[in-house]
Amino acid sequence: MGTLTLCINRRIKDIIGSTTLAITAKVNELKANGHDVVNFAAGEPDFDTPKSIKAAAIAAIEKGLTKYTPTSGTQELRETIAAKFKKDNQLGYKPSQIVVSCGAKHSIFNIIQVLADEDEEVLIPAPYWVSYPEMVKAAGAISKFIPTTAKAGFKITPEDLRRYAGNKTKILILNSPSNPTGMVYSRKELEPIAEFCVKNNIFVISDEIYEKLIYDTQEYTSIGALGKDIFERTITVNGVSKAYAMTGWRIGYAAGREDVMEYVKKFQDHATSNPASISQAAAVQALKEPEDGIRAMRDEFRKRRDLMAAGLKDVSQISYVLPQGAFYLFCDFSKLGFSEQIARQILNDVKVAAIPCDSFGAPGFIRLSFATSAERIQEGTKRIKEWIRQQAAC
Numbered sequence: 001m002g003t004l005t006l007c008i009n010r011r012i013k014d015i016i017g018s019t020t021l022a023i024t025a026k027v028n029e030l031k032a033n034g035h036d037v038v039n040f041a042a043g044e045p046d047f048d049t050p051k052s053i054k055a056a057a058i059a060a061i062e063k064g065l066t067k068y069t070p071t072s073g074t075q076e077l078r079e080t081i082a083a084k085f086k087k088d089n090q091l092g093y094k095p096s097q098i099v100v101s102c103g104a105k106h107s108i109f110n111i112i113q114v115l116a117d118e119d120e121e122v123l124i125p126a127p128y129w130v131s132y133p134e135m136v137k138a139a140g141a142i143s144k145f146i147p148t149t150a151k152a153g154f155k156i157t158p159e160d161l162r163r164y165a166g167n168k169t170k171i172l173i174l175n176s177p178s179n180p181t182g183m184v185y186s187r188k189e190l191e192p193i194a195e196f197c198v199k200n201n202i203f204v205i206s207d208e209i210y211e212k213l214i215y216d217t218q219e220y221t222s223i224g225a226l227g228k229d230i231f232e233r234t235i236t237v238n239g240v241s242k243a244y245a246m247t248g249w250r251i252g253y254a255a256g257r258e259d260v261m262e263y264v265k266k267f268q269d270h271a272t273s274n275p276a277s278i279s280q281a282a283a284v285q286a287l288k289e290p291e292d293g294i295r296a297m298r299d300e301f302r303k304r305r306d307l308m309a310a311g312l313k314d315v316s317q318i319s320y321v322l323p324q325g326a327f328y329l330f331c332d333f334s335k336l337g338f339s340e341q342i343a344r345q346i347l348n349d350v351k352v353a354a355i356p357c358d359s360f361g362a363p364g365f366i367r368l369s370f371a372t373s374a375e376r377i378q379e380g381t382k383r384i385k386e387w388i389r390q391q392a393a394c
């Protein structure tokens with residue numbers, strides 16, 4: 001018998017595992033072994049899912065809603081999502097234009113597989129969420145990164161698009177509020193971006209998963225709401241993970257042109273079918289919840305953001321731009337070395353877990369999540385400052 005040579009599919013063989021998930025696993029392992037780790041790596045709210053949402057899931061089990069649902073999600077959930085889009089985002093999607101998936105991650109993955117053909121280009125502003133380029137690889141398409149700077153608020157402009165878009169450009173991925181930078185695009189900033197995409201026939205995937213977590217403004221603009229033409233070219237993605245502390249329930253959703261969404265549905269037919277029926281019932285309840293719960297969570301996150309920012313304010317070796325949304329402080333550690341090495345040392349030496357942003361297209365930067373208690377934020381920033389002092393003394 002000959003030796004079995006392992007030949008992995010060429011679209012899959014270069015895929016890199018998720019840094020966020022790997023570090024989270026490492027933190028859990030250290031904690032299980034009794035280490036007092038401050039977790040600034042978490043990409044999820046530390047709050048518990050609200051009781052009323054849990055109750056809706058329990059009721060669904062008791063009512064026997066434990067069977068397959070339509071692949072795209074139950075009619076009730078899609079109607080509830082359509083109503084949410086209308087109320088919060090001024091987006092007029094019909095339930096037939098919505099597909100519910102196993103998390104917004106799954107929604108984005110589906111859309112990229114459906115729209116991006118081999119060798120077509122997907123524009124990704126950098127820094128970006130770690131999973132986008134890997135999803136593009138899986139489609140056999142090409143990521144084209146648009147660099148941004150702290151000075152420009154880590155945002156792209158139409159000039160950037162003119163520079164980086166070409167005749168192979170198919171999609172632009174926009175993520176506002178952004179993971180990892182926390183930046184939020186205003187309506188004024190989105191308008192010329194929308195105009196460019198319409199003129200150049202570029203689809204926009206608008207990842208709005210952190211929509212409810214914005215701090216210094218009440219205004220939130222969905223790019224798809226800026227006119228009929230951009231609405232046609234935008235697939236809007238959202239989910240319940242971040243706004244309702246429901247990361248484990250795995251419900252995300254996408255809405256767009258009927259023809260595109262029909263392919264998303266067909267693709268999902270053969271992958272996962274519907275997302276869990278019980279989680280869908282819980283998501284209906286989440287989206288009908290009064291806004292007070294979200295407001296309370298957001299106010300708490302704002303306090304924590306300010307506490308973390310204040311804790312690291314006077315450290316001359318590092319800098320940050322105050323995030324307007326999401327729950328990450330995106331810090332420039334480049335004066336101290338490479339981010340992967342720094343994050344490893346901080347974890348080893350003072351037991352603070354953080355995400356090095358090399359795989360977010362931001363070498364030299366480290367993402368510190370403030371989705372943890374005020375007490376842990378104070379403890380963690382104290383440890384980081386102490387660690388930096390020790391480095392300076394060496």
Ligand code: PMP
Nearest residue numbers: 103104105129179209239241252
């Ligand atoms: N987009 C961004 C920017 C994220 O940070 C995440 C992380 N959870 C997701 C999408 C996916 O969220 P989920 O799959 O939990 O809905």
Ligand code: GLU
Nearest residue numbers: 018020021042043044179
């Ligand atoms: N999106 C979160 C993060 O960036 C959760 C982990 C993940 O799915 O990547 O940390």
